[in-house]
Amino acid sequence: MQTRRFNIFISILLFGTFCCGLASDLSVKAYVDKTVISQHQQFTLTVELSGQGANKAGNPQLPEMDAFASFLGSGSSQNIQFINGKMSVSKVLNFHFQATVAGKHQIGPVIVQYNEKQYRTDPIDIEIKQVQGGRPSTPKQKQNKIAPEGSTEDLFVEAVADKKRVYQNEPVTITYKIYTRLQVSSFGFTKEPETTGFWKEDYELPNQPVTSKEVVNGKQYTVATIKKQALFPMTPGEKTIDPLVITCEVRVQRRSRDPFGDFFNDPFFGRTEQVRVPSNSLTIKVMPLPETGKPDNFSGAVGQYKINAWVDKSEVKTNEAITYKVKITGEGGIHILPDPEVNFSGDFETYTPKVSELIQRKTVPISGSKTYEYVLVPRFAGLQKIDPVTYSYFNTRTNAYQILKTDPIQIEVIKGDETFSIVSSGASKEEVKWRGQDIRFIKTETGNFKKVDDAFYNAPLFWLIMFTPILELIGVLRYRRYLNRIHGDVAYAREKRASRAARKRLVKARSLLHPESQKAFYAEVGKALMGFLGDKLNIAEAGMISDDVKTVLAKRGVGASVINKIFSVLETCDFQRFAPSDASESDMRDFLKQAEISMSQLDRDLRR
Helix, strand or coil, X not given: CHXXXXXXXXXXXXXXXXXXXXXXXXXXXXXXXXXXXXXXCEEEEEEEEECCCCCCCCCCECCCCCCCEEEEEEEEEXXXXXXXXXXXXXXXXXXXXXXXXXXXXXXXXXXXXXXXXEEECCCEEEEEECCCCCCCCCHHHHHCCCCCCCCCCCEEEEEEECCCEEECCCCEEEEEEEEECCEEXXXXXXXXXXXXXXXXXXXXXXXXXXXXXXXXXCEEEEEEEEEEEEEEECCCEEEEECCCEEEEEEEECCCCCCCCHHHHCCHHHCEEEEEEEECCCEEEEEECCCCCCCCCCCCCCEEEEEEEEEXXXXXXXXXXXXXXXXXXXXXXXXXXXXXXXXXXXXXXXXXXXXXXXXXXXXXXXCEEEEEXXXXXXXXXXXXXXXXXXXXXXXXXXXXXXXXXXXXXXXXXXXCCCCCCCCCCCCCCHHHHCCCCCCCCCCCCCCCCCCCXXXXXXXXHHHHHHHHHHHHHHHHHHHHHHHHHHHHHCHHHHHHHHHHHHHHHHHHHHHCCCCHHHHHHHHHXXXXXXXXXXXXXXXXXXXXXXXXHHHHHHHHCCCCHHHHHHHHHHHHHXXXXXXXXXXXXXXXXXHHHHHHHHHHHHHHHHHCC
């Protein structure tokens, strides 16, 4: 009897020890870094798993906290130790939130599943204190409309003017920047800002936008300049610059209560949504140019300028053409600069000048030069003089008028052998060389002779001339029908130009086959393929949704393997634009060949 009782006792003891051993396989606890938080302040919820089952347990299920906090991100760390031959695992998961609603709240239990058993942590009480005055909001966050997956604070466009008060014809630089915390795969300009009353010059920006990081209202954004332009107000008054509107294609991941869902979900295969984002509008006050100190010959030039004048040779013969150039360089509206007043003596025959411009649109402010080239023909021997050229402008740095003046130029004219002749206005320097020649022969050689009695209608040339107009008429009619279709059928026109436009971009991509220009290379290949798809299917590039494009291609008879190759190339382009630069020139060359083959196969299937 005692032996039986002893055996029962030992069994109970062993079973209890086994159960305790199972229970000790996993321990779960949760805590926060602070229980009293200011509104809009960040806090961290830490879930700690320990025991041998820590590495095998399921992902923690977080409680619902949307009513008082917004999820920002997560991170994890793990520690594994072997003590006396036994493995000890400790896993720490950190979940970052931002407090949104003031008041006393409770964080519910965190649930972990392991070995068909559910582990629950204790609830945590926290208090969110109201911030005096509330959280400041910016106009740009109120204006923008965002996709359902995001908020106005995740994606917006900001327009910034370097000056809010300018003089008439003084340039104001407008910079448009996109701020995003989402994955923007592409964007397009939906509506350009109305610039009535301004002369506009667009700055040249890199094909691949240069990104940086900025913190706005406590949040970190990826920022890129997408447009920059210089506006020259033509009239005084208060001017309003309407918003710039862009359409972005944003990759959206499925929302999940599982904090590891975002980590294991490949973003390059995620769903995309189109987002229409306007910038803020701007108001510029344009002041009239002051009347005090305005020169009599002032014609409206504003900026900072220099002027030079010279001739190609200072000693010529009579009736020999020379070139006189006046060059204005500086910062300002080069394209709208008024012409200088140049006065020549009656001893010169002059012609309408040739005007050329060179504008630098890569640096701020807009700068460049404007050159006037005059052809002069001295008719009389002696020491001739070209008077100085006077040019006035309003200097925006000193806010005062300045007068520029060139040096006088003297030309020694020697009596030539040619006789005096009049050359009609508009002649070029090359035509002027024929001056003084009274006789100009129509023909200087004898032509071919033929028989007088030979019938002209027996010659093949006669019949060729007879039927040529008919053939030309047929060709013109066919070409006219082709033009009518091109102008009337947008889809047909885009399909016709698809291959040519794609080849141009691939040629440009081939010129970027170097590891240092990897990102620009993949961006150019992606643009070529996206443009080819858009033109072939008559879909705007900004409006292309991956799933919809796949469906349309399948309906058009494109094979599944070709579709997969096309989107594999696009996904690689998107990945390489943001990945570290590790592709070799050989890899880039092979990828370009793969893109060309995929495009050819797609074109072949669409032509069936």
